Amino acid sequence: EDQVTQSPEALRLQEGESSSLNCSYTVSGLRGLFWYRQDPGKGPEFLFTLYSAGEEKEKERLKATLTKKESFLHITAPKPEDSATYLCAVQATRENAGNMLTFGGGTRLMVKP
């Protein structure tokens, strides 16, 4: 069974204080690892897809990296508007998996001005 564990559950940062969110996963063949941002009461918003170990992707203050067991979302000099819940999900290569995503519990990020 595919499993995704995110840590920490909650993170409070001062504006400008860089940090990293962790996503550990076990999956029977990784097709892709996804990062989403979710604001309260809204649906998840796509950030990145990573496909293989060693891959990195960047978008503004966010950078996602991938190893064979975990992914990190690095946040550089965060701003209050980066406050949200960040979700990690994996998609397996199993034939009967369709395009199902298995999500972690998320990390709730709060950035204080």
Next chain:
Amino acid sequence: DAGVTQSPTHLIKTRGQHVTLRCSPISGHKSVSWYQQVLGQGPQFIFQYYEKEERGRGNFPDRFSARQFPNYSSELNVNALLLGDSALYLCASSLGGQGASGYTFGSGTRLTVV
């Protein structure tokens, strides 16, 4: 272009009742997936439909059912509602039925069972 649209946005139901949630995918997307997100947790997969056929089913009881229409819109039905069914129900659409193409999620339907 319109994104994924879900209706209604909120609703309140009584235990034992039935509910139907609706989803219209992005134009051109043929796959619709449904997820349940309980407050404070990550989304949990319920169903995937592609070209009107069920392609995947999560670990949910038979009270949950879904279908996809010829225009690729979809309905999620839940019978005999329980308090524990209170959650945000998310619909996501994608181009294909498989592969690593990312979803686009709707804003969800907030269901409260009292």
